[in-house]
Amino acid sequence: MANTPADSPDEFSPDDFYGRPSKSQVKREMLALQDLGKQLVDLSSDQLKRLPLGDELHDAIRLAQRTTSREGRRRQIHYVGKLMRKAPAEAIRNQLDIWKNGSRAEAAAMHRLEALRDLLLRDDQALTQLIDDYPQADAKLLHGLVRNARQEARKNAALLQGQEPQRKHYRALFQALKQLDKLDDETPTEAQ
Known part of the structure; x- marks a missing residue:
């Protein structure tokens, strides 16, 4: 009789069946991008210009910096986090690390x-x-x-x-x- 996934569980992992990250992993990645977006909002305009940001993301960050309402700022930062999905997050993290700790x-x-x-x-x-x-x-x-x-x-x-x-x-x-x-x-x- 042929082996099925139920007969030999050691041969298959959940990744073989699903081929995508879990919901928890996706949520962790989104929260990390949102945290990165919060860090970007705290930067000066000169520093923002030196990062590889798209126009839409740059404008959203500048708007978050100008927003004074607590709830409005929170929503804008959430939007920045959403736009971060398309941004080169690793390059941005590397540059922030260099600015923070020095090369x-x-x-x-x-x-x-x-x-x-x-x-x-x-x-x-x-x-x-x-x-x-x-x-x-x-x-x-x-x-x-x-x-x-x-x-x-x-x-x-x-x-x-x-x-x-x-x-x-x-x-x-x-x-x-x-x-x-x-x-x-x-x-x-x-x-x-």
């Missing part, structure tokens, strides 16, 4: 520049290596910034407790390294 790549770049600055303050060879690695760098400017930052660090070490340390040259060195890093990123590679 991991940006954070890593900042940490790398901070470590380089600290190395420059400790080691003379690091400055020579930096100038070799970045021939477009202004060696005289970098040398002056490192020298001033080192003097500033020595003065800060001699401060009494409660006195405010100076960080002007320390920050200026970081900004110079940041500009140098930007120039390096903008320079086209020879492989292109």
